[in-house]
Amino acid sequence: GQTIGWDAVPLEKLLRDGTQLPDDVPYFIDNGARTLGQAEMWFGGGRGARNAVVVLFGSGVGACLVTPEVEHGRAVEWGHLTVRVRGRRCRCGALGCLEAYAGAESLLDRWREQGGDVPEGADEETALTAMLAGAYPAEGREADPVAVAVLEETAEYVGAGLSDLINLFQPERILIGGWAGLQLGTRFLPAVRLHAASYSLRHPAHKVTIDLGRLGPDAVTVGAAILPLADFFAHGGRRAEPAPEAPSASLPTAVAERVPH
Known part of the structure; x- marks a missing residue:
């Protein structure tokens, strides 16, 4: 686990x-x-799709690629694509990763570095809520220009990152989930779609839809809970056959005793 220092x-x-x-x-x-x-492929927005990418947008970012060849999905290290040469150092140690610009942790770091009023001691979810409240205030209040600028830049990085997935894999659907992706939500999505289309090849860009996941912030846990069920179905929906019992140690002795000498 390179990003959390596990070896x-x-x-x-x-x-x-x-x-x-x-x-x-x-x-x-x-x-x-x-x-x-x-x-999402079993119960949410991916149902019925043959080619899809499901994006996890949390403290960092990642993606799951689903194709007919990989029907149960394969995790791809999307967050560690290089989006900027000699860019910010990512928590994985490399320079210029998408995660260094698009994850909630880096988004809040950039807001703080540019003078944003990040709540002291708040967790990431609370701080991101405060940032969104600053960027999209109640009627009659002025928006925080720093929060707006950081969010707009992040939307462009996410859109550009999605364009790589679109050009490489030509999915029919892209779903954005994870607590941060859902919190950014519908305000964030139009700009992401716009940038994804502008950085992609036209043909695959016209075939893909980009939407939010449908299962809420607990979808990662839901998916983990059904891993044993998915494995059960992958093996034909049958219990594993019990191992054959070894012959009794006394059987050869009993047979030998009955054989005439």
């Missing part, structure tokens, strides 16, 4: 040591973008 962490062992589950119970450990994609 050779025995995650399954830590989970097993902390629970009372028997050793023969399997664990399903997967990327959050893929579990989001799993949920």
